[in-house]
Amino acid sequence: DAGVIQSPRHEVTEMGQEVTLRCKPISGHDYLFWYRQTMMRGLELLIYFNNNVPIDDSGMPEDRFSAKMPNASFSTLKIQPSEPRDSAVYFCASSLGVTSKAFFGQGTRLTVV
Amino acid sequence: EDKVVQSPLSLVVHEGDTVTLNCSYEVTNFRSLLWYKQEKKAPTFLFMLTSSGIEKKSGRLSSILDKKELFSILNITATQTGDSAVYLCAVSISNFGNEKLTFGTGTRLTIIP
Numbered sequence: 001d002a003g004v005i006q007s008p009r010h011e012v013t014e015m016g017q018e019v020t021l022r023c024k025p026i027s028g029h030d031y032l033f034w035y036r037q038t039m040m041r042g043l044e045l046l047i048y049f050n051n052n053v054p055i056d057d058s059g060m061p062e063d064r065f066s067a068k069m070p071n072a073s074f075s076t077l078k079i080q081p082s083e084p085r086d087s088a089v090y091f092c093a094s095s096l097g098v099t100s101k102a103f104f105g106q107g108t109r110l111t112v113v
Numbered sequence: 114e115d116k117v118v119q120s121p122l123s124l125v126v127h128e129g130d131t132v133t134l135n136c137s138y139e140v141t142n143f144r145s146l147l148w149y150k151q152e153k154k155a156p157t158f159l160f161m162l163t164s165s166g167i168e169k170k171s172g173r174l175s176s177i178l179d180k181k182e183l184f185s186i187l188n189i190t191a192t193q194t195g196d197s198a199v200y201l202c203a204v205s206i207s208n209f210g211n212e213k214l215t216f217g218t219g220t221r222l223t224i225i226p
Contacts, residue, residue, distance in 0.1 A: 042216060106154045
């Protein structure tokens with residue numbers, strides 16, 4: 001298996017633009033997580049899905065952030081409109097049951113200028 | 114609010130030294146504690162601990178959990194430059210029939226040759 005695949009790897013955008021981050025989880029995994037990592041706050045859970053259903057989105061910072069999982073092999077995290085404080089590395093991870101180890105993608109480094 | 118605290122925040126030692134990294138937590142509905150290693154990109158799984166007092170070992174790395182005192186330690190013996198990384202502690206918490214991971218901010222370990 002290729003592991004969790006995220007795209008793009010890097011994204012530079014102007015403030016106010018819409019940004020869409022993509023994730024393909026490991027086949028067969030039933031949990032998918034979106035995290036944001038910054039120097040100041042470390043790894044923060046934004047939202048997670050179980051069997052494509054959003055379970056907890058309490059970590060989503062604002063209404064500008066939205067996430068979808070239309071099927072078991074694809075998820076998106078959208079920021080609209082983007083702001084400079086959204087600059088961070090966004091990780092997607094998947095697992096088979098949360099108590100098992102979560103596998104992380106390589107991350108998307110987002111810079112909003 | 115669920116809290117995972119790691120110490121020290123950073124540590125610099127010489128190759129061959131032994132290090133101990135700490136993780137304490139205050140959470141409701143604890144299920145398990147996980148350690149991850151993050152080099153330049155994605156966190157990679159090291160250990161998952163669910164029971165107190167049982168040491169997990171993998172080569173020069175070992176970890177133990179104390180559920181009474183609410184902490185875990187990660188030991189690395191005979192450190193090598195390849196051990197330089199950020200070590201993340203995460204706690205898996207039951208959440209309305211599902212579970213989620215809450216991460217500490219990490220310990221940045223630097224090994225000097």
